[in-house]
Structures are given as C-alpha cells and as structure tokens.
Amino acid sequence: MNALALYGRYVATSLRAQAQYPTATLMLTAGHCAATAIEILCVFALFHRFGSVGGWTFGEAAVFYALVNIMFSLADMLSRGFEVFGTDFVRTGAFDRVLLRPRAAALQLAGYEVRLSRLGRLLQAAVVLVFATSLVPIAWDASTIAIAVWAVAGGVALFMGILVLQATLAFWTVDSLEIMNVLTYGGVQAAQYPLNIYAAWFRQVLTFGLPLACVAYYPVLAILKRPDPLGAPDWLLPLAPIAGFAFLALSFVAWRAGMARYTSTGS
C-alpha cells in the first residue's frame, strides 16, 4: 500500500476512533466553531468603529479572514501528531514505536489523529467566506477559484511547516513548546488583516521570514483583482503561495536533523 493510500487509512482509523465518543466530538466541534466565531466579531467591531482600515472594507478583510482560517483549520486538523509531538511522543517514548514501523515517521505523525472538532473553525470560516462574497464583488470564475484553492494549499503547507518546526524543537526540548503558538495562532491573527496596515519591518517578516503574506495577502489581491498598494507586480500575486511549500520543505530539512539527533541520544 503506497503512502497516500496508507494516509487515507490512518485518517479513516482516526475518524472511527472519534466516532466512539460521538457526543464529545460533536460538542468539541460546536465549541470550536463558537470560540473562533468570536474572532470575526472582533474584526467586525473594528471596522464598524473606523469604517475602513488602510483602505480596506470589512467585506474585503473578511475574505482574508476566511481564507486564513480555512488554511489553518485544515493544517491543524492534519498535523496533530506534530503539534503534540513533544508531550505525546518524545516524553512518553511513544516515538520509539513510530520508529519501529517500516514507514516514514512524518507520515505516521501526520496520520496520528485527524481531529473532527477542527471542522468547527473550518465551517465558521466557510460561512464567513460566503458572507464576504455577498459584500464584495468577487467573480468566482475558474481562475479565481483556482487561485483560492492554490492559496489554501500553500497556506496549509505553511501552517504544517510551522507545526513540523514545533515538533522538531521538541527533539531538543522534549516538551511541545507553547511559545510556537506565537507563530501558529499569532500567525492566523496577523494574516487575517491586509499586509499594508503593518509597519515595514513586520511586512518584511510576513513576506520573507514566515511567508504568511504570500499565502494570504498576495493571492487575495489577485482574487479581488486589486493592484498591490505596496507595489508588488500583478503577475507575482498568484505565484506567491509557492512560498508556503518552500517553507514546508525547509521545515522537513530541520526535521531530519532532529531525527538524526534523536537516534543518537535516544531522548
């Protein structure tokens, strides 16, 4: 069975395990939906008070918000094994069991637990996207849909990359570091607003360091058919999400170094 098919089996297995506790799963999902919905209310409050921010309307900001949350919820759903790697695998020694199976460790971790409750955030973000579409004139034709899907794919890769880095650090620190939440949850917060409202140094960070702007800001400009107020060329906008995949690839380079360290220290 090839890796992709096996991953599918892992996902199915995880879903079946959660189906053992249907009420808990349902309530977690609803809770997650409600908790994340507060965030869009905050965005709305901000725009309601100031009318527009940095030349953007609420409807446009809602498109950023929706896409970033769709990316993050998918990545969060698919990378649980990396997120809890320190506490659930390194500290408990369960990672040894992963290494005893004749498959890539990363594949086993990605399939470790696919949490249905994350559908709560996804659902909420999808609702916001539909709502935003009614506020802003977006032409959902083949090319804009393609850009949106491509941006989401790049964004999922980017957030997964952050979670892989978080797991990699656990090879050194043993625990899963809450400080990495600055990058995940903080990243979601930062990327759900348009880039041009930030100071120059922070824009640099979001473009070249942790390239959240490349998977959210630039492709959304392309979807909204707006030129970049900061002057990035139009042809570049739909290409930007590739940075997410580059980030993921680099994360896996670090991950391999962490694996090598683990096998030489055993802790």
Add this chain to the structure above:
Amino acid sequence: MPQILVEALAKTYRVAERAPGLTGALRGLVHRRWRPVHALANVSFSLEAGELLAFIGPNGAGKSTTVKILSGILRPTSGRVEVGGLVPYEDRVRHVARIGVVFGQRSQLWWDLPVIDGFDLLADIYRVEPQRYRRRRDELVTMLRLEPLLDQPVRQLSLGQRMRAEFAAALLHDPAILFLDEPTIGLDAPSKLAVRDFVRRLNREQGVTVLLTTHDMHDVEALAERVIVIGQGRLLTDGPFDSLRASVLAERRLHIDFAGAAPVLEMPGVTVRARTERSLELAFDPTKIPTPKLIAAITAKHAVDDIHVDEPAIEEVIARFYDLHDAGEA
C-alpha cells in the same frame, strides 16, 4: 554468518549535571556541565537463526539500550551491529519490516479501536499481501485464543488479553526475529504461562529467533537455553544458564522435618541456613559431601518425618552473581 552480530558495541550518553535547588536549576540554564555516562562498553555477542537468548541484568544495566540499538531506534557511539545483513540504524525502514518487537510496558495497538481493526491497519503499514495476511492472522488468532476478543476495543482488554493481542500484532508480518522487552511484566500467573508457552512454540515450531529481556527469572528458566548477563554496561557472562548457576552457587539445600525436636547438627562442610522447632534447612556442596551420604548420616541418628533436596532459587543465583561482579543497580 550469524543472524545477529554485535561487535565492540559502545554507547555513551551525555547527561547534564545540575546543582540542587532553584539556583542550581537557573545556573544550569546558563552554563551546563555535561558528564558522560557509559550505558554500554565493549559488548560483543552473536546469535544464530532460531536461537532463543535471554538478556538479563539489573535496572540501568544497558539491556534496553542494546535492544534499542538492535531494533534501529538508537545509533551506537561505536562498534558494529548487523542484523540479517543490515545495519539497523542505517537502514531503519527495511530493517524494522523484518523484525517484530513487543514491549511489556507499551502498547502498539490503537486504544479506541477493536483489535481486529488494529491488525488490519498493521497489515497495511507492513505491506502484507491480503491473502498472506489472512492466513497469518487466523493462525495467530488460534494460537493465542484471540477469537472472542477481536471485536473489542483495546481499552477494554485486561492486561493479559492485551499482551496476547500485542504478540499477534508484532507477528502479523511474519518476522524472522522477535525482540521482547519484559513481555511478562505485571501479568498474572496463567497469562505468564501462556506467554512463555507461546514464545517457546514460536521459537521451536516456527524457528523464530527470539531475544528477550526480563527481570522474571522464571521466564529465563522456562525459555532460554542461553543467557547473557550485563551489568553497568558490560557483558558479564554468556552461556547456558546451568553453567552460570554452577559457577556462582553450586550448593544444594536439604530440608528436613524431624519427628521430635530439631537437633544441633555439627558436620564439616554443612551450614544451617534456617531452623524451627522441628525442622532444619541445610546448605552443602554436593561435590564435597554427596547428597546420599549426608542423608544417610542424618537419618542414622535422628527420626525423620520428611526430607527433600533442592537448589537455590534462580533469583538468589542471579543476586549472588550481581554481587560477585559488583553489578548492582546503577
């Protein structure tokens, strides 16, 4: 060419030294001092296909480190290891596809899934062809009497039932080599017997090479023809258990119940280990005083109700062996 070859294996860990207390912990954050710990030093042995070897030693002796290196999880500091022609830690994925591992303290099954679903998933993980998988699974289910448990989620199994399922899980891909790390720990007596019986059958009937670590000396007595003792990272002895016993504690024990009060016995080469009002336990060396002669000498002078001879318990032999080699818990 032996199936498992270990030559001059050494593993050194670096352990951070910490001064006690909060100030010590804070100082440790800034400036750490490392101390080398030699978990294994110059360990060599080899194992032919179909052998059954028990690895024993006190806690912290290096047993788990050895098993981890052999199973490809850990990379040694120096030395050479080959298992079935592969270097485990260089070729992890290919290597682990050919071995089975059971940890007594850790489960490899899916807690919330029925046993059978876990088996199915493992078959996919190990790329076992469906037809072969079904045949092998049915065989293991029969041998381990798992039929009534297959539909139950793993979390509902007793420890004994779960261990039987763990054994099946480790063997679905039909490995030629099985590593067992304390497989009987915490089990009740019937479950221990079932595990030993299964391991013996697997080794004798199917020719699976077994390497087992344990603290339960009855596992050793019941299973292993060959025993390796390690202490403080060094290999102390490698051979049949009987020769270990002979080299350490050749004495026999004579238990006597007297018809009347137990007498005061003074015989050269015989020591009184325990006495009650009407019984004695004597220790003697059978090469110096043959057992029949000792019994004859006692029964000639005293009226005896019952008498039997035995050997020191295996735990005692091992404890004495650790003492002799100064190999107590590290």
